[in-house]
Amino acid sequence: MATPSVPWWRDAVMYQVYLRSFRDGNGDGVGDLRGARAGLPYLATLGVDGLWLSPCFPSPQHDHGYDVADYCAVDPLFGELDDVDRLLADAHALGLKVILDVVPNHCSTEHPRFREAVLAGPGSVARERFHFADGHGADGELPPNNWRAMFGGPAWTRIQEADGRPGQWYLHMFTPHQPDWNWRNPEVANHFDDVLRFWLDRGVDGFRIDVAVGLFKHPALPDSPDPAADEEARDAVNPLAWNQPEVHQVWRRWRAICDMYTASDGRERTLVGEVAVPTPADQARYLRPDELHQAFYFDLLHTPWDASAFRQRIGAAMRDIASTGAPVTWVLNNHDQQRTVTRYSRGAVLGEKPDADRGTARARAAALLMLALPGSAYLYQGEELGLPEVTDLPPEVLTDPIVTATGEPDRGRDGCRVPLPWSGTQAPFGFSDAPPERSWLPQPGWFARYTVQRLRGDGGSCWHLYRDALQLRRSLSPLHDPGLHWLPSPPEVVAFARGGKFVCAVNFSDAQVTAPVCGKPVLSSLPCDDGKLAANSAAWWLVDNPPHACGQCPPSHETVDLTVTWKGLGD
Structure with a gap:
């Protein structure tokens, strides 16, 4: 959509490919890079500008790839490095950009540097790359502080030292399988510089940054006045663990690396951050001209179906984010949230029975609203099909670590991650050549109503609504304003x-x-x-x-000018 004088990422519509569930290319029941590559013509036909690829790095998969064991390789579950190269070549040939998901806040307990740290012992250089600390109590049996993990439970786990005795504790703001890096150690920053260059050299067009408000923790690791806040909100709430001022140094460093590559070949790269902060003004601080290019604006995703609430949050984004010169990056769905069709099916009255038709209508309307707004937008795979959440997965198939940590299936994210239905009338609906029982999550029979094949043949379907909206968004000059x-x-x-x-x-x-x-x-x-x-x-x-345009409209709201003039990246 972007005109030649405007970087592509400023108004691009990107499509999130949750790799495990997009398309299976080798028949093992798990989506992979070969399957993603086969789906590229579909994305080009839909009319998006590119794709965000979920983590494909080697991982024990305790958090489905967000527990990284090696940032510069590909997990055999998804393919190999050559598959990434082929996907990039094919995507670029179709005019599609590719951004890669990178996870700098934490890694896997199987990462070589963490395993080295465990063996090296207290006070070692290796342990300084992470947050190791002695426990409280007579024998160090209590955690170093009262922080809670976002996925449930304490944010600390005690290790067994090499001599077999209980030892120090390490910090993990998500699961015990995901130790947090200590970004106050210069070696960590240098390591991730190398990671970025590795993938930029292979041709990626940028990075989606997981937990971009994380990385730095308060150096003294003090107790939190509200230790359960992160756990209850499942959001970056603890001010001692998130949104520390030093994190902005990292994004300036990463921006400089991307700008250097752009200057060398003229191809624009982008950094889009998962920036969960209290207000749009807080988010704007991450979008200064020398920091992140973009940050997901999650406020609409968390907004109830209410005109006043939507108007207020759109206005706040335009006032506090767009006025900085950065684009607002709108999002209504992703791999961590219940799908809009189901979210919007609930009525305003507590206890009111959900209405599936109402949810579908509202989700379609919300999509047109988002695609009409200035800035960029990110779609989550399956939203163009009008897919509802799968809310009745059997307990024995649930794989989300949130469910494991809390014992609460309703808090899990598996329901929005069920593999996509492509064709046919029975599972696995073209997702895989494997029998349906091998799919990593089972597809319900009602998915037959939502296959790509069926919806593309129905001119009034949700798929055609998205395709038509994307074509108009690209072609109508007022939508470039x-x-x-x-x-x-x-x-x-x-x-x-x-x-x-x-x-x-x-x-x-x-x-x-x-x-x-x-x-x-x-x-x-x-x-x-x-x-x-x-x-x-x-x-x-x-x-x-x-x-x-219509003199009969009640003047219930004043006409407010929110026009923003883009000043350019150098200003």
């Missing part, structure tokens, strides 16, 4: 204009309303009669005078 302004609309409607011609309106209510502009929409998530906007729907129009 970096700003927006709100239009007068009823309280239950969010409406805005871009580029002097384009209007998007979303009806958040369960009843049909008068559209904020007159005329037939160029695209709508549900059929809209002229002058009307269906319940739980969104529509796009091209009009001559958006702020006053």
Whole structure:
């Protein structure tokens, strides 16, 4: 979508490939690089600009690849390095960018440097690469502090020393299989410089950075005033463990590396961070011109289906993030969150029975809203199919470490990670050549209604809605404008204009309303009669005078100019 004068990442729509569940290329029931490569023409046809590839590094898979044992190799489960090279070549030939998921906050207990640290003993140089500390109590039997892990349980695990005696404790803000690196040790920073260069040399177009607010911990490792905050919120809440000021030094260092590669060959690279912080203004600090190019804006993902809440959070992002010159990076789904179709199926009244049709309608509307906003967007595989969450997986197949740590299946993430349905009427629905019982997670029979093959043959399907929206987003010049302004609309409607011609309106209510502009929409998530906007729907129009295109609109909200002028990366 980006024009030649604007870096591609500023308004790209990227597609998250959760490798285990995208497509199986070797018949073992687990998605892999060969399968991802086979799916590239599908992504090109859909109309996205590129893909974010989940971790494919060697790993014991305790957290499905986010426990890395070697950052510069490929796990045999997914293929080999040559498969990455072939995927990059094929993607680039199709005009698709590829960004790789990198995990700098923690590694695996099987990483050679952690295994070396365990054997080296207290006070060793090897242990200084991690957070090893003596325990409290008469015999050091209590953890060094009261921090809790985000996935449940204490954030510390005690090791057995080489002589067989109980020894020091190591810090892990996720699972005991994922020790946190100590970024106050210069060797760690140097190691990751080499990791970035290794993959940039192979041709990746950038990196998605896991836990980008992590890395540095308070040097004294003091007790937290609210030790259960991280565990309860499953978010980066503990201010002693997350969002330390020193982390910005890392992103300046990584930005300099990417900029050096861009300067050498003219190919723009991007760094997109998983930046979970309290406010958009906090996120903006990570997006200064010499730090991250992008950061996922998770606020919409956590926002209930409510017009006022969406309007407020979009406005905050435009005011506090876009005004810095960085694009807002919108997201509604990912591999850690319940899918929108299911999330939006719930009513506003506590205990109200979920309504699947309502959830589907709202998810379609939310997609048009996100793709109409200025900035970039990230889609999660399967959202273009309108896939609901799989909420009834048998307990014995659940693999999420959150479930293991908490004993609470409802907190797990397996339901959004079930392998994609590609074709046919029975599992494995074209995902794999293996029998369905070998798929790493089972697919329900109702997936037959959501196969790629079936939806591509239905012109009114969710797939066609996404494809049409992506084509219009690329071709309509007003959608290249970096700003927006709100239009007068009823309280239950969010409406805005871009580029002097384009209007998007979303009806958040369960009843049909008068559209904020007159005329037939160029695209709508549900059929809209002229002058009307269906319940739980969104529509796009091209009009001559958006702020006053329809004199019948109630002036419930003032027209607010949120236009942002991009100053350029060097400013």
